[in-house]
Amino acid sequence: MKRSMILLCFSLCAAFAEAQVIGKTFPAMEAETVEDKKVKLPGDVAGKYTLIGMAYSKKSEDELNSWFQPVFQKFIQKSKGLMSGFAYDVNVYFVPMFTGVNAAATGTAKKKAIKNVDPQLLPYILFYRGELKTYKEALDFEKRDIPYFFVLDPQGKIVYATSGKYTTEKMDEVEEHIE
Numbered sequence: 329m330k331r332s333m334i335l336l337c338f339s340l341c342a343a344f345a346e347a348q349v350i351g352k353t354f355p356a357m358e359a360e361t362v363e364d365k366k367v368k369l370p371g372d373v374a375g376k377y378t379l380i381g382m383a384y385s386k387k388s389e390d391e392l393n394s395w396f397q398p399v400f401q402k403f404i405q406k407s408k409g410l411m412s413g414f415a416y417d418v419n420v421y422f423v424p425m426f427t428g429v430n431a432a433a434t435g436t437a438k439k440k441a442i443k444n445v446d447p448q449l450l451p452y453i454l455f456y457r458g459e460l461k462t463y464k465e466a467l468d469f470e471k472r473d474i475p476y477f478f479v480l481d482p483q484g485k486i487v488y489a490t491s492g493k494y495t496t497e498k499m500d501e502v503e504e505h506i507e
Contacts, residue, residue: 359454370484392475
């Protein structure tokens with residue numbers, strides 16, 4: 329009984345934290361691709377729904393990676409044949425964040441991504457180097473060992489937020505808010 333109450337309390341606290349960011353404009357962020365092209369969020373993605381996944385520790389980056397293939401298949405990969413009319417027109421970015429002393433590792437991480445990540449996914453990975461405080465406060469993410477995901481509307485406002493490892497339930501919620 330105690331264990332179930334603790335889990336319920338934890339779930340409610342997580343849901344409350346995610347609800348606090350709904351309706352807020354995503355904070356300005358400048359990140360770059362593996363090819364050093366600058367991308368400014370949310371400005372450069374205005375006009376389309378956008379899914380952003382963010383991670384700021386090695387463990388959270390591993391969980392972020394659990395989203396790569398399902399998101400690619402659902403939102404990025406171009407459908408052929410009968411399903412081609414059901415393609416989504418959505419921006420998708422996965423953003424590993426390098427802050428503090430780890431900011432120096434950004435270049436190494438880019439090289440590692442080029443070597444280890446499917447080339448079709450590389451354009452959807454942005455590397456952020458800078459301070460973390462602004463994003464932790466604005467986006468209510470305190471747990472460093474989990475990734476955070478945000479669906480932005482075409483004006484850059486957050487319409488859905490979730491965190492953690494990929495699940496089909498979370499993907500269904502993301503898809504519902506993008507449709």
